[in-house]
Amino acid sequence: MKRLLALATTALTLAAIPAHAQDFAITNATLALGDGSEPIEDGTVVVRGGEVVAAGSGIAVPAGVEAIDAGDGWVTPGLFATVTTLGLWDVSAVSESNDIRAGDAPFSAALDAAPVVNPNSQHILIHRAAGITRAATTTMPSGSIFAGQGAIIDLDADGDPIVEPRAFQMVALGEGGGRIAGGSRAAAHALLRNALREADSYGDAAQIPGMSAEARSTRTGDDLPIDPRLSGRDTDRAGDVLLTRFDAAALVPVVRGEQKLYIAVERASDIRSALALKGEFPALDMVLVGASEGWLVANEIAAAGVPVIADALNDLPDSFEQLAATQSNVGRMMRAGVQVAISASSGQNPRNMPQAAGNLVALSNVPGAAGLSWGQAFAAISSIPAAISGYAGEAGVLAAGATGDVVIWDGDPLEVGSVPVRVFIGGVEQPLDNHQSRLKERYRDLDESDLPKAYDR
Amino acid sequence: MRKRRTFEPQAGGPGLTLAGILTASFALAACTTTGTSASASDEDEAPRYAAMTEDEGPFASTYRAYPGVATALVGATVYDGAGGMIEGGTVLLRDGQIVAVGGSELATDGYQVIDAAGKYVTPGIIDIHSHLGDYPSPGVDAHADGNEATSPTTPEVWAEHSVWPQDPGFSRALANGGVTALQILPGSANLMGGRSVTLKNVPARTVQGMKFPDAPYGFKMACGENPKRVYGNRGRMPSTRMGNFALNRKTWMEAIDYANDEDRGRDLGKETLVGVLDGEILVHNHCYRADEMALVMDMAKEIGYRVTAFHHAVEAYKIGDLLRENGVCSAIWADWYGFKMEAYDGILENAALLQQAGACVVIHSDSQDDIQRLNQEAAKAQAAGRRMGIDLPDEQVIGWITLNAARAMGIDEMTGSLEPGKMADVVLWNGDPLSVYSRPERVWIDGALMYGANDPRRRPVSDFELGQPGEGDMK
Numbered sequence: 001m002k003r004l005l006a007l008a009t010t011a012l013t014l015a016a017i018p019a020h021a022q023d024f025a026i027t028n029a030t031l032a033l034g035d036g037s038e039p040i041e042d043g044t045v046v047v048r049g050g051e052v053v054a055a056g057s058g059i060a061v062p063a064g065v066e067a068i069d070a071g072d073g074w075v076t077p078g079l080f081a082t083v084t085t086l087g088l089w090d091v092s093a094v095s096e097s098n099d100i101r102a103g104d105a106p107f108s109a110a111l112d113a114a115p116v117v118n119p120n121s122q123h124i125l126i127h128r129a130a131g132i133t134r135a136a137t138t139t140m141p142s143g144s145i146f147a148g149q150g151a152i153i154d155l156d157a158d159g160d161p162i163v164e165p166r167a168f169q170m171v172a173l174g175e176g177g178g179r180i181a182g183g184s185r186a187a188a189h190a191l192l193r194n195a196l197r198e199a200d201s202y203g204d205a206a207q208i209p210g211m212s213a214e215a216r217s218t219r220t221g222d223d224l225p226i227d228p229r230l231s232g233r234d235t236d237r238a239g240d241v242l243l244t245r246f247d248a249a250a251l252v253p254v255v256r257g258e259q260k261l262y263i264a265v266e267r268a269s270d271i272r273s274a275l276a277l278k279g280e281f282p283a284l285d286m287v288l289v290g291a292s293e294g295w296l297v298a299n300e301i302a303a304a305g306v307p308v309i310a311d312a313l314n315d316l317p318d319s320f321e322q323l324a325a326t327q328s329n330v331g332r333m334m335r336a337g338v339q340v341a342i343s344a345s346s347g348q349n350p351r352n353m354p355q356a357a358g359n360l361v362a363l364s365n366v367p368g369a370a371g372l373s374w375g376q377a378f379a380a381i382s383s384i385p386a387a388i389s390g391y392a393g394e395a396g397v398l399a400a401g402a403t404g405d406v407v408i409w410d411g412d413p414l415e416v417g418s419v420p421v422r423v424f425i426g427g428v429e430q431p432l433d434n435h436q437s438r439l440k441e442r443y444r445d446l447d448e449s450d451l452p453k454a455y456d457r
Numbered sequence: 458m459r460k461r462r463t464f465e466p467q468a469g470g471p472g473l474t475l476a477g478i479l480t481a482s483f484a485l486a487a488c489t490t491t492g493t494s495a496s497a498s499d500e501d502e503a504p505r506y507a508a509m510t511e512d513e514g515p516f517a518s519t520y521r522a523y524p525g526v527a528t529a530l531v532g533a534t535v536y537d538g539a540g541g542m543i544e545g546g547t548v549l550l551r552d553g554q555i556v557a558v559g560g561s562e563l564a565t566d567g568y569q570v571i572d573a574a575g576k577y578v579t580p581g582i583i584d585i586h587s588h589l590g591d592y593p594s595p596g597v598d599a600h601a602d603g604n605e606a607t608s609p610t611t612p613e614v615w616a617e618h619s620v621w622p623q624d625p626g627f628s629r630a631l632a633n634g635g636v637t638a639l640q641i642l643p644g645s646a647n648l649m650g651g652r653s654v655t656l657k658n659v660p661a662r663t664v665q666g667m668k669f670p671d672a673p674y675g676f677k678m679a680c681g682e683n684p685k686r687v688y689g690n691r692g693r694m695p696s697t698r699m700g701n702f703a704l705n706r707k708t709w710m711e712a713i714d715y716a717n718d719e720d721r722g723r724d725l726g727k728e729t730l731v732g733v734l735d736g737e738i739l740v741h742n743h744c745y746r747a748d749e750m751a752l753v754m755d756m757a758k759e760i761g762y763r764v765t766a767f768h769h770a771v772e773a774y775k776i777g778d779l780l781r782e783n784g785v786c787s788a789i790w791a792d793w794y795g796f797k798m799e800a801y802d803g804i805l806e807n808a809a810l811l812q813q814a815g816a817c818v819v820i821h822s823d824s825q826d827d828i829q830r831l832n833q834e835a836a837k838a839q840a841a842g843r844r845m846g847i848d849l850p851d852e853q854v855i856g857w858i859t860l861n862a863a864r865a866m867g868i869d870e871m872t873g874s875l876e877p878g879k880m881a882d883v884v885l886w887n888g889d890p891l892s893v894y895s896r897p898e899r900v901w902i903d904g905a906l907m908y909g910a911n912d913p914r915r916r917p918v919s920d921f922e923l924g925q926p927g928e929g930d931m932k
Contacts, residue, residue, distance in 0.1 A: 093682075093797035123795065268926070296926060315633070315932040316594045316825055317625055317922065324926035327633075348793050348827075355833060358893030365887055366896055367911055368931035410844070416833045416893045417840025436794070436804045440845060443810060446778050453775075 021050035021427035025061040026068045026408065029075035034382035034397040038375045045075060047404040050427035055398035068408070068422075076378065076413055078133025078405030078425060079353060080385040080396040081344035082309055083170070083262065083289060086137045087117035087124050087153060087161060101142035109195070109254075110246035111139050111148025114165030119157075123349075125434035128155040130351035131413065131420040133405040134163065134386065134395050135344070141172040141264070145181050145188050146195070149250060149259070152389055154405075156425035167390065168260040169251065170289065174270045175321050189273065191242070196281055198243050199251030208252050257283030260390070262309070264289045267321035268296040275304045287388055289343070292322035295329045295370075298336035307339040307388045312346040312356035312380075330360055330380065331370030341385035342377075353381045358414035377414060404428075511728060516617060518668035520657055522903030527551040529565035530885060533573035538580035538859035538874035542852035548578050550881040553904035558875045571899075577890055579855050580874050581637025581658075581882030581902065583862035584630070584828050585741070585788045586768050586821035590641055590656075590664070591616055593624030594825060594921075604644035605651060609688050609695060610708050612676070613726035614651035616641045620664040626825040628917040629932055631658050632908050633829035635884035635897040638669055640866050642768075645679035645743040646687045648695065648705050652729055653677055653741060655866055659902055660917040673867040675765070676733050678705075679743040680753055681799050698749065702756065709760040739765040739867050741788070745799035747775035754783050766865040768821060771803035777814025786817035786865040790827070791834040791841075808835075808857065809842020812849055819865055820857045831858045836891035851891055880904075 024047055031043025033055055044059040045052060061067045090097035099116050117137060118124070127135070138150025147170035153161040172180060173188050181187035202208075243251070253259035261284055263274045271291055278284055288294070288308045294301060301308060310330050317323045333340045346356035357377035364371030372380065379396075386396030395403050404427030411418035423430045442456050509515045528550045535546035537558060547563040549556040557563055591603040602619035605611040620641055630636035636658050643650035653675035656667040680701055689696030695704050712730035715721050732738035740757070744750050744767045757764050766786040767773060771794065773780060773787035780787060787807075794803030808818045820835045822828035832855075839854045863873025872880045881904035888895035899915075900908040909915035910931075918929050 091795060091798050091801055293926065313826060313829075315629055315829075317925070318594050318596050318825075320595055320597075323922075324930075326927055326930050326932045328931065348790075349795075352792075355830075355837075355893060359830070359833075362894045362896050365894075366931055368913065414893060416837045417843070417891075419840075419844070435802075439802055439804050440806045440810075443774050443806075444845065446776075446814065 021047075021404065022066065022424075022429065023048045023064070023427075024066045024068055024424075026070050026075050026406065027061060028072060029070035029408075030072060031055065031057075031398070032074065032076040032375070032378050032413070033399065034077040034379055035399065036375045036379040036383070038373065039074070043075065045398050045406060047406060047424065047427050050404045052398050052402045052404055052406075053400055055400075070408055073421075074409040074411060074413055074418070076131070076407050076409065077382050077396050077398045077402070078407055078423070079131050079381050080134045080383075080389065080391075081127070081132045081350040081353060081381075082136035082341060082385040082389055083150065084135045084137045084344045084350050085140065086127060086135050086155070086350065087119065087121045088113060088137060088139065089123070090118075090121060100140050102139060102148070103142035105143060107148075107244060108144030108247050109146040109148060109169060109250040110244065111146075112151075112166060112250075113138050113148065114151040114162050117151060117153055117161045119153075119159055119161040122435045124155050124161070126436060127349070127351050128157075128423060128425075128430055129420065129432040129434060129437070131407040131409070131423060132350060132353075133407070133423065133425045134391075135350065136167065136385075136389050138168070138170055141170065141176065141180055143180070145172050145177045145191055146247070146251075147171065147262075150262070152391070154425055155430075156428060157431055158428075164390070166250075166253075166259065168262050168287070169254045170262040170264060172264040173274060174265045174267060174290070175319055177264065185270070192277075193280070195243055195247070195251055196255045199248050200255045202245075202248040203252035203256065206249070208249060255281055255283065257285045260285045260287055262287045262289045265321075266290045266292040266319070266325075268293040268324065270321065271297050272300065275300060275306060278304065291333075292325040292329060294338070295326065295332035295336075296324055298333045298338055301333065302337035307341070307384075308333060309341045309343045309385065309388060312342045312360055314346075327359065327363055328370035331363065331372055334372065334376065335370060339384060339388065340380060341388050342380040354414050354418070355416050357381050358416065361414060374414065508723065511732075516615075516665060516668075518670045519663065519665045520659065520661070520668055520670060522553045523659070523905035523907070525550065525553060525881070525901065525904030525906065527568045528901070528904075529563075529568035529570045530573045530578050530883070531561070531565060531570055533576050533578040533885070534889075535578045535875065536852045536855040536890070537876070538856055539876065540853050540856055542850070545574075546578065548875055548883065550883060550901060550904045553881055555875055555877055555879050555881050555883075557877055571885070573885060575888075576898065577886040577888065577895070578875070579635070579884050579886065579890055580859040581872065581884055581900065582635045582831050582858050583866070583873060584634075584636055584639040584822050584831060584858075585766065585819050585862040585865055586823045587630075587639045587641055587825075587828055588644065588823070589626040589630065589639065589825060589828070590620030590622065590624045591643070592825075593621045594626050604646040606644075606646035606687055609647050609684055609693075609704055610649040611643075611647050611651050611726070612649045612708075612729040613724075614643060615654065616643050616652060616677075617654035617664050617668065619643075620654065620656070620667070622661050622664055622667055623919045623921050625919045625922055626828070627658055627660065628919060629825070630828045631900055632897065632910075632916060632932065634831055635886070635890075635900050636828060636831070637882040637884070637900065637902045638863070638866075638868065638872060639828070640675055640741070642675065642677045642741060645677070645683045648679060648684045648701055649708065649730075650677035650679060652738070655868060657902055659907060660919070669868060671871070674729075674732065674738045675741045675866065676729060676738045677741055677743070678753075680749050681743075681745055682797060683743070702752065705756060706760070709756075709762075713760070733762045734760075736763065739763075739865070741766050741768055741865075743768045745769050745771050745797075747772035749799075750785075751776060751779055754779065754785065765867075766817075766819065769800075769823070771800050771807065773816070774804065774807045774810035775802075777811045777816045780811065780816040781814055784817075786819050786861065787811055788819040788821040788862075788865065790823070791820060791837040805838065805841035806845055806847075808838035809845070809847040809849060812842070812853070813847050817861055817865070818857050819861045821862075832886075832890040832895070833893055834858075836893075839891065851889075854891065
C-alpha cells in the first residue's frame with residue numbers, strides 16, 4: 001500500500017478509504033491469489049480495515065472477524081482492467097453521452113479523464129458485477145496522437161471513482177497515430193519528439209515542480225488537488241511551438257519519467273521504434289499497448305524492460321500493422337520474459353477479460369501454440385495489469401498489505417459461465433444490481449394479466 | 458490499440474466509408490449489362506438476347522466435397538445438434554455423409570477408428586450472421602464491400618459478388634471455431650440490403666467454390682437506427698423509424714404489382730422481392746428493439762411474406778411470446794450491449810428467456826472474432842439462464858449454433874445435426890465445447906478432414922498470408 005498510504009493524508013485518497021470497511025475472512029475457498037500461482041484448495045483470506053492481512057492455506061480466522069464460508073467456491077482478488085474507457089460513456093454511438101474522443105478540442109495531452117469519470121455509469125455498475133474492481137480509464141487519441149491523461153479508478157459505489165488522476169499519458173504511433181498526425185507514421189514520430197522536447201524545455205523554463213512535489217493548496221472545488229503543473233509561471237511562450245501551454249505542461253512529467261507513457265503500437269518495427277525512444281528520452285517510463293506483433297521482437301521488449309498490455313485474442317491480419325497477429329502472442333512474449341497484461345479490449349467489453357484469459361489457457365492444449373497456465377492467465381487480468389499501472393502488490397493480488405478487493409465467484413472465474421456472487425472493494429461489500437439485472441427480473445415472465453410490465457419492479 | 462471491426466456503428470468510428478463501395482458498384486453495374494445470347498430460332502427474325510433466368514442458376518456452386526476417409530469416432534460424448542446426447546458414443550462418416558450415430562454397439566469395420574474417449578463430437582458449427590469475405594481482413598477501405606449504401610433499398614445486390622474468398626477470417630473460423638457453414642449477409646445500412654449467400658467454410662479460389670449447394674438465398678433487411686441514420690444524414694428518406702416503414706411498405710407494394718404483372722420484364726431487385734413473397738428467399742431482418750420487431754411482423758403479414766429470423770434482436774426477450782406465435786427465430790449475441798441506443802437493453806439472459814418462452818434461439822457472431830468462439834458465446838448465454846433458474850441442457854444449447862441456425866438458413870435437411878444421410882460436417886473437440894478450455898481438434902466438411910490441430914498440413918493458409926510473418930502459424 002505504498003502509494004495509497006503515502007497519499008492517504010491528501011484529500012485525494014480520503015474518499016478512497018472505505019467508509020464502512022468490514023473485517024471479514026473468507027474460508028473454505030478455492031483461492032486464487034492472483035500472483036501467478038495456481039489456485040489453492042481450502043484457502044482463506046482475511047481482510048481487516050479495508051486491507052488484506054493474510055491469504056493462503058492454513059490461515060486461522062482471527063477472533064472477532066466475521067467468517068464467510070465459501071463452500072469450496074472460487075475466491076480471487078478483484079480484476080484490474082486496462083486500458084478502458086469505463087465511466088466515460090453511456091452509449092458509445094450516442095455522441096452526447098460519450099466523452100471518449102475530443103477531436104474538436106483545442107487540447108490534447110492536457111485532456112484529463114479524472115473530472116469526467118461518472119461512477120454511476122451503467123458500465124461501471126455492470127463491470128463491478130463482473131468482478132472488475134479497479135481499472136485504468138482514459139480518453140482516446142482523436143484530434144491528436146496524444147490521448148490525454150488517464151486515471152486509475154475503482155468501481156465501488158462510494159461515488160468517488162478516482163484512485164489516481166493523471167496516472168498515465170497515451171500516444172498513438174502506429175497506423176492510427178500516423179493518420180492523425182498528418183498522414184504518415186513519420187509525422188507521428190516528429191510530433192512526439194517535438195512535443196517531448198518542448199515539454200522538457202518548458203518544464204524547466206516554467207519551473208514546473210515535479211509530480212512528487214506537494215500539491216499547492218489551491219483547490220478546484222472538489223476532492224481533486226489542482227495539477228501542480230498548471231501553476232507554472234511561464235504563461236507566455238514563443239510562437240514556434242505546436243503545443244498549447246496546457247499540453248506542454250501535461251507532458252512535463254512524461255518526459256521526466258514521472259508519469260507513464262503508454263505507446264499504442266502493433267507492428268514489430270513500430271515496437272522497435274518505440275523502444276528506441278528510450279535512447280533519446282532516457283527517463284521515459286514506457287508501456288506498450290497493443291503490440292500484436294510483439295512476439296516477433298519479444299526478446300528486445302524483454303531486454304528493454306518495457307511492459308506490454310496486449311489483446312489476447314487478436315489473431316487476424318486486420319491491418320497491415322498486425323499481419324503476424326496470433327493468439328500465441330501473449331504466451332510467447334511471457335516466455336521471453338516480458339511482463340504482459342491481457343488488454344481489457346480483448347473482447348466486446350472489459351468484462352470479457354476472463355474469457356480471453358481462459359482462451360489462452362486453452363491454447364496450452366493446442367500443438368504449436370503458446371498457451372498460459374491458469375495462474376499466469378489469471379495474473380494477466382489481475383496482478384500484472386495492477387503492477388503495470390503502478391500498484392504492484394497493492395491491487396490485483398491477495399497478499400498482506402493489498403487493498404481488500406475480493407471476489408467470490410459461482411465457478412472458475414475464467415470459465416465463460418462464471419460470475420461473481422459477492423464483490424468487496426477496499427473491504428466494503430458492493431451492490432451488484434444494475435440496469436441489466438433489473439430488466440432480467442422484470443422480464444422473468446411475460447405475464448401482464450393484471451398490469452403492464454411498467455408496474456413490475 | 459486494437460481496431461475492433463464490427464458492422465455496427467461504434468463510438469467515434471468512421472461509419473460507412475463510401476470510396477470502396479462506389480468502386481464496387483461500378484463494377485457490378487458493368488456486369489449487369491452483359492448477357493448471354495440465346496440462339497435465334499427463326500432466320501427471318503433479328504437475333505434475340507436473353508440472360509439466364511434465375512431458374513437456370515447463374516453463379517452456380519462449383520463446390521465438390523474433397524476426398525475423405527471412412528472414419529469412426531469412438532467413445533466421445535456426442536451432442537447431435539438436434540437435442541440428443543450420447544455418452545461414449547460412436548459417429549460413423551463415409552462418402553461425405555453421416556452413416557450412423559449410436560453407442561459402442563456400432564460396428565466400425567472398414568472405418569479408420571479415432572479414439573475420441575474424453576472428447577466431444579458436435580455437428581459443424583454454423584454462423585447465421587457473418588460478413589467474412591464482404592468485410593474481409595485486412596479491414597481496409599478497399600475491402601469495405603458489405604454495404605451498398607447508395608440507396609436505402611438495394612434488393613438487387615447479392616452478397617456473393619462481394620465475397621473475397623482469400624479472407625483469412627474463414628480459416629480462423631474453421632480452426633478455432635469449428636465453423637463449417639456460414640451465411641454472409643450484406644450490411645445493415647439499407648432497409649433492404651440485398652441477398653445473402655450461404656457458404657461451406659472450405660477454402661476456394663472462387664466464391665462459387667464455397668457456395669453451399671442448394672442452399673436457399675436469404676434477404677437482408679434492417680430496421681431501426683442504421684438506415685435512418687445513413688440516409689437521414691444525407692437529407693433523404695428515411696430519416697425516421699416511420700420513414701423506414703413507409704419506404705419498406707412502398708417497396709413491397711411495388712414488388713406485389715410487379716409480381717402480378719404478366720408482362721413484366723427483368724428487374725433484379727424485384728425478382729429478389731418476389732422470391733421472398735414466394736417463400737423461396739428467407740428474410741433475415743436486423744432489428745434490435747422489441748416494439749420494432751412487433752411492427753415488422755405485422756408488416757410481413759400486411760404484405761404477405763415471412764420473417765425467418767430477427768438478427769441481433771437484443772430485446773427479443775421482451776416479446777418471446779410474439780416471436781413464438783409468429784415462428785420467428787432470434788439470432789443473437791450472448792452479451793453485446795450498450796454500443797448504440799437500440800442495444801441499451803441487451804441482457805445476458807436473452808437466449809434463455811426466449812427458450813423458456815418456446816421461441817427459436819440462434820447464437821450468431823456478426824464478427825470475425827466471435828465467429829471463432831460461438832461455442833463459448835452459447836455457454837455464456839446458457840449459464841445466465843441457469844443463474845435465474847432456467848436450466849437448459851448442454852445438448853439443447855449446442856442446437857443454438859448448429860441445427861437452429863441451419864433451420865433458419867433453410868439447410869437443415871442437409872446439415873446442422875448428426876443424423877444418417879446428412880452431410881458429414883463434424884467437429885471433434887478436445888474437451889467440452891461449452892467450456893472456454895476446449896478447442897476443435899479436427900473438423901470435417903462433407904467427410905473431408907479440413908482441419909487437424911495435430912497436423913500443420915491440415916491448416917488452410919490464404920493467399921494473403923503467404924510469405925507474411927507468421928505464415929502457417931497456429932493462429
